[in-house]
Structure formats: C-alpha cells, structure tokens
Amino acid sequence: MKNTKNDRRSQRTRQLLTTALLELMLEKNYESITVQDIIDRANVGRSTFYAHYLDKEDLLTSQFEEVGRHLGEAAYQDEYTLFPTLKVFQHTQENHHLYKALVWGKGIEVIFKAFEAHLNAHLEAELKQKLGERSSPIPLPIVTHYITGAFLTLLKWWLDNNMPVTPEKMDAYFRQLVTPSIQSTLNIEF
C-alpha cells in the first residue's frame, strides 16, 4: 500500500504548518505573517510548503474547511433541533483555543460567513416547513438573517470576552431573546 507512506508523511507536514500558522496568528495579525515565518516555525522547507498549498491563503482556507466541518458536525450530530445553539456554544467552548486564534485574525470572518450561510439555508427550510400553508408576515430571509446575525454576534461577543458565562446560560439568554419574536410574528415554536 503505497499511499500509507505518502499520506502519513504529508499529513504530518501539513499538521506542522497548520499549527505554526495558528500559533503565529495568536502572536501577530494575519496580514503580517509571511510564508517564511510559517515554515521557520514549522521547520519545513520552502518548496515543501508550496508542494502542499498554493499560498498562505490556501493554508488558512483549508483550515477553515476543517473548522467548518467540525462546527457542522457538532451542530447537527445527535438529536434534531430547529437551531442547535447550545451545541454550538458548547463546541466553541471546548475548542476555544482554536477559535480564539481565529477570532484574532481575519479567519473568523470567513468561517462565520460560511457558517451563517449554512444556518440561514437550514433555518429557512425548517421555518417553511413549520409554517406549512401559512405565509409569513415578514420575508423569511429577513427572519433567518435576523436570527443568525444575532446568534453569531453573541457567539463572537462571548468569545471576545473569554466566555464569562456557561454555554447553557448563553443558550438560555439567546432563546429568551429570540423566542418572543418568533412566537409573535410566525406563531411557531422555536
């Protein structure tokens, strides 16, 4: 099996590079990190870097995809929920080292954008189904963007302030704020 050999070595190299980038992102802002910084930190040859990634952006992006996958899995793995906010708060706390590094840099914007799109699509489908025949007094995209926007903003705030309350409390606060709106405008259980 030839692949085993390739894969293991390559994977280790990628891990080194990824770790180096995350470390550096905790120390200075993303823009000012050079490829040289990364490969020095990772002890990886210059050409090796370019054998794995197109450029710095590519390395970051691949990391995003990893993170996005994690978030998605964490969000919808167990039971069914209309909007798995508690899961996300919990998962974020468990991996807060990773997310903190990304909050500092520009990373979080890209992750959140992708995550937001995913949540919006999911939420709109759910709401449509729950509404059934009835129509919404407010265009559904506006409702979903309202919800996800508020949610992600709170998530960011929570991270920025070093998670001053438990995930469970955050979830409760969020639901307490959003439920009346959904109830009164859509007449739907949130």
Next chain:
Amino acid sequence: MKNTKNDRRSQRTRQLLTTALLELMLEKNYESITVQDIIDRANVGRSTFYAHYLDKEDLLTSQFEEVGRHLGEAAYQDEYTLFPTLKVFQHTQENHHLYKALVWGKGIEVIFKAFEAHLNAHLEAELKQKLGERSSPIPLPIVTHYITGAFLTLLKWWLDNNMPVTPEKMDAYFRQLVTPSIQSTLNIEF
C-alpha cells in the same frame, strides 16, 4: 493665508486618490489592488501618494473615518431615538454607491465594527436609564449585542441584495422582530 493654497491642492489630490480606490474596489478585491493601481487611476505621482498617506491601509482607514462620521451624524442628527434604525436604513440607501464599494471589499468589516461599538455603548446607556431601578434578567451587553448584531446583519443583507424593499419597510420588519423580545425581557418600550 498660506493654508488655503496648501489645503485646496492637497485636498483635491486626496479626493482623487480616494475616488480611485473606491472605483478599484468595485472592480477587484481590496487585497489585489496595488499602490501603483491607485496612483495610475488617480493620475497622481508615487511620492505624492506617500506624502499624504502611510500606505494603502491608511488611505482606506481615513475613508472609514469619513464614512463613520457620516453614519454617526445621519443617525442622531434630528430627533431623539432609542435606536435610529430608520435613519440608518435611509442614509445607507442614499449613499449606497459608497457602501456597495465597501461591502465588496474588506472595508465594511472595519466600519461595522466601529459602528457596532458605538451603537452598543449608546444603547446600553439608554437601556440602563430606561430600566431605572429595575435590573435586567439578562446582562445588558448581551441584550445590546443581540440587537445591534441582528440590525447590522439585516443592513448588510439588505445591501447585498440590492435593497429589495424600502428603508421604511426594513425598519418596520426589524422593529416587529425586536420589539417583542425587548418588551418581554426588559419591559421597556423600544
């Protein structure tokens, strides 16, 4: 008066550079715009650029401050409001060429960050006053971030989708969504 002469010429140069950057931001993404692009478009000498701004970032930032000032002025100029959402929607529509250029690039993140901070501070003070002796069942920063997060997300969505409804409608939708939450948790008129 010596300054008049300096100022007028310099100001015109700055205007040219600013306009050039905004134009370019409509054509390609901010990262890939070079100083050379900007000064070519503006017909301004290289050294002149660096006489006015430290670097590309500086030019962008100074533009932000201008925009931030506009937004702030527009928001609170006339009457008193707890949260001048209609004003912001209207002003954004009037200047949507400018904001569109910034939405494309990274600009909007910086503007919104500053704007959000401003709104949060203002809103928290207002809510505190309205509450009086009573205490909030939810920490006020969470409430304010919830509101501004939802608001700015909707504003961004509205811009991204080329303002499919009037500012008045957007404002009404937003208030319809946020009012029940504020009423039920804070027992305050929004």
Next chain:
DNA sequence: TCGATAATGAACACATTGTTCGATTTGTAG
C-alpha cells in the same frame, strides 16, 4: 513676476513571493 509649496517620476534598496532543481532523507516492500 516672484517665492513658497506641492506634485512629479525616475531610481533605489529592500522584502516577499512562488518556482526550479539537484541533493538528501525517509519509509517500506522485497
């Protein structure tokens, strides 16, 4: 017209990028 100020643009040193290629290391199959 004169003088001060601003703008010009060529030339420069410097940093970073992304590529190439021969030498070297590493892991595994036989």
Next chain:
DNA sequence: CTACAAATCGAACAATGTGTTCATTATCGA
C-alpha cells in the same frame, strides 16, 4: 539489509510590490 520511490530540503532565481530619496517641474497666491 538493500534498493527504490516518494517526500523533503534549501539555495538560487525572476518577478513583483513597497516605501524612500531627490532633483525637477507645476501651481497658486501675493
């Protein structure tokens, strides 16, 4: 253990962009 193929290394390279310097030119007000 050996041999081989794949992965890594790193020096050297061209290309691009940055920010500075400075002698020259244009502009505007007095």
